Amino acid sequence: MAENCQGNAGVRLKPAFFPNNLPVVFSADDFYAPVLGVLIKSICETRSFDMGYDLIILHGGLAPNRIAALLQVVQGYDNVSLRFVNVSMYVQEQNLYKANRSDLSKEAYYRLLIPDLFPRYEKMLYLDCDMIAVEDISAIFDVDMGDCCIAAVRDSYSFRSVLTEKDKIQKNAGSQEILQATLAHRYFNSGLVLFDLRRIRREIDFGLLWKTAMAKPWPYHDQDVLNHVFAGCVHFLHCRWNFCDVILLDKKSADFPQEIKDELSEAAASPGIVHYLFPCRKPWQNATKYSIAYFWPVAVRSSFYDELLGRQLKFAEEIIIVKTRKGADETLSQFTHEEDTKDNVNQLTAYEISLSQQRLILQSMLQNKELEYRLRGKTEEDARRRLALLGLTDGNVDKIRRVTPKRILSFEISICGHCNMKCRGCAHFAPLVKEDYADFPETDRAFTRLGQLFNGEAESIHLLGGEPLLHPQINDFMKSVRRHFPVGRIELVTNGLMLPNMEDSFWNTCRENKIQVSVTKYPVEFDYIAVQALAAYHGVVFGYYNNSDLTEVTFNRLPLDLSGAQDPDNSFLNCYLANTCITLKNGRLFPCSIAPNMAYFAERFGGLDASREDSIDIFHARDKEEILEFLSLPFPLCRYCDSVKRIPFEQWGTSKCEIEEWTL
Ligand code: SF4
Numbered sequence: 001m002a003e004n005c006q007g008n009a010g011v012r013l014k015p016a017f018f019p020n021n022l023p024v025v026f027s028a029d030d031f032y033a034p035v036l037g038v039l040i041k042s043i044c045e046t047r048s049f050d051m052g053y054d055l056i057i058l059h060g061g062l063a064p065n066r067i068a069a070l071l072q073v074v075q076g077y078d079n080v081s082l083r084f085v086n087v088s089m090y091v092q093e094q095n096l097y098k099a100n101r102s103d104l105s106k107e108a109y110y111r112l113l114i115p116d117l118f119p120r121y122e123k124m125l126y127l128d129c130d131m132i133a134v135e136d137i138s139a140i141f142d143v144d145m146g147d148c149c150i151a152a153v154r155d156s157y158s159f160r161s162v163l164t165e166k167d168k169i170q171k172n173a174g175s176q177e178i179l180q181a182t183l184a185h186r187y188f189n190s191g192l193v194l195f196d197l198r199r200i201r202r203e204i205d206f207g208l209l210w211k212t213a214m215a216k217p218w219p220y221h222d223q224d225v226l227n228h229v230f231a232g233c234v235h236f237l238h239c240r241w242n243f244c245d246v247i248l249l250d251k252k253s254a255d256f257p258q259e260i261k262d263e264l265s266e267a268a269a270s271p272g273i274v275h276y277l278f279p280c281r282k283p284w285q286n287a288t289k290y291s292i293a294y295f296w297p298v299a300v301r302s303s304f305y306d307e308l309l310g311r312q313l314k315f316a317e318e319i320i321i322v323k324t325r326k327g328a329d330e331t332l333s334q335f336t337h338e339e340d341t342k343d344n345v346n347q348l349t350a351y352e353i354s355l356s357q358q359r360l361i362l363q364s365m366l367q368n369k370e371l372e373y374r375l376r377g378k379t380e381e382d383a384r385r386r387l388a389l390l391g392l393t394d395g396n397v398d399k400i401r402r403v404t405p406k407r408i409l410s411f412e413i414s415i416c417g418h419c420n421m422k423c424r425g426c427a428h429f430a431p432l433v434k435e436d437y438a439d440f441p442e443t444d445r446a447f448t449r450l451g452q453l454f455n456g457e458a459e460s461i462h463l464l465g466g467e468p469l470l471h472p473q474i475n476d477f478m479k480s481v482r483r484h485f486p487v488g489r490i491e492l493v494t495n496g497l498m499l500p501n502m503e504d505s506f507w508n509t510c511r512e513n514k515i516q517v518s519v520t521k522y523p524v525e526f527d528y529i530a531v532q533a534l535a536a537y538h539g540v541v542f543g544y545y546n547n548s549d550l551t552e553v554t555f556n557r558l559p560l561d562l563s564g565a566q567d568p569d570n571s572f573l574n575c576y577l578a579n580t581c582i583t584l585k586n587g588r589l590f591p592c593s594i595a596p597n598m599a600y601f602a603e604r605f606g607g608l609d610a611s612r613e614d615s616i617d618i619f620h621a622r623d624k625e626e627i628l629e630f631l632s633l634p635f636p637l638c639r640y641c642d643s644v645k646r647i648p649f650e651q652w653g654t655s656k657c658e659i660e661e662w663t664l
């Protein structure tokens, strides 16, 4: 779901989901958009399946390509919506104080607009861009805020600074009130704020936050404004929900009350949200413990990885230049924070290690055990093969993904080879299939085996076809797959034509087993809105396949080269289906959805010699690692695909079952 609202459109926004809507607001400019993209990805990956995540970005004119890239992040997540609100018309910049922070942008103040912008919402969570969700954020909405207007996390860093540098702070802060709040450790960090908008609208005047911001130069900007206006009306959350990436429990924190020390220790061991608060500790600047553990493993799976990595490399270059010019000691004081002073454990060594990691990031994926997307070769030779396939300097993340074993399984299964439509060039060759039903007992056995191997957890499972609803035992398949995979998103992917005639038992099975019905829209006469309403009537989660409610008028066609003369490594590396559309068929897993269905083509037209090397037998595989390893490498059938000549926008049409529909 996407909307790019201008002007007062924020006011018009209605909750994206009903019920269980979780609205989260961010603000970003073009520079922070990639960082926000990573945060959004982390929210998507940790989300709960029962809630709707209503994400809204406030901006002052994001570039169209940034908006498109951010929308891409949420694609495929059925219960996540992302919308944009341009607030430039509300913002008079001239009185917003930024002079004491060169890196501060006007977007930092946008959070102050939230109570006035969204009259149709009751609660909203604001998050800074430079955060990572380690856990599902829905738990934050569950807190009992009592009579408080907002919930937030104590700013322990400011508290510690006040304890150790009272005089300096008092002089700089210029606000006795905020200093007092800090001393009483009631000063909160504004990176995460849960607003009770209903209460706020009752208790403070329209526009008050913004007017307060404009009234004087607040040293800590929006944060001071929020602390000033909501003083005494704040519910404090456990600091694991806004855990700052700085080691606070050192000798300077000796005077912290014991309960704060305990909370910080718990947060450090198990953060819910990590906040990369300080300028020189941003993940795209330095490889710190918390960025390696939490930020980069998500970033590497996002489309922003190359850009963020480039920033990190550039920053590394700059540090080296400064080091050479000024000498190590000066460099350290310039690029480290006060708690990272020279007398702390060998900071210089730490920086040198991080620099080498940054410079050789591809190689470090091999060595650095913290990075999830390291290229996990079982032997050095395997690893070299993968790197050779990639070309060390390529940096193409998609290629890295294809030859990197997955951590969690995603797979699809064709329940019915045939279909009630005949789309030209159908990627599953359905128009060529007269009748082919998956065998239920055999499939049940396969689900049982996979469920055991993967501890009942899958990232996503698609039941599709052909047309899966043609199978008379569709309900049995759905019950079985959920029984063996209690954790994971399961979708029934259909062209939808049969949905109006499905029995109640079908809808009940979908609902009870938390299976989403995902319809692919084709340019045919059919009332898609009516089936959407029908699903809603039965309480079944409904979506359009690939999160797109656009009618599918174009096809991606991957042409076959019947000569078998393609280089399998090259085809696999350039194939968007490879190690992505993993398919289960007859107790075997294939790395893509084309290979298992090529037999239909071969039956009709001949050619395409398949072998047992093209798939892995799940009953004979030693463990899940062997399976995931197999799926991440090219296989013989890839020699029939010219994936570089893929035709991305072929017009949709009816199949005449001619060989040219699938060949070069
Ligand atoms: S509806 Fe889907 S499965 Fe059926 S023919 Fe069209 S593309 Fe193939």
Ligand code: SF4
Residues within 6 Å of the ligand: 558, 571, 572, 575, 576, 577, 578, 579, 591, 592, 593, 594, 595, 637, 638, 640, 641, 643
């Ligand atoms: S067989 Fe073809 S579609 Fe499948 S992974 Fe290889 S190149 Fe891609």
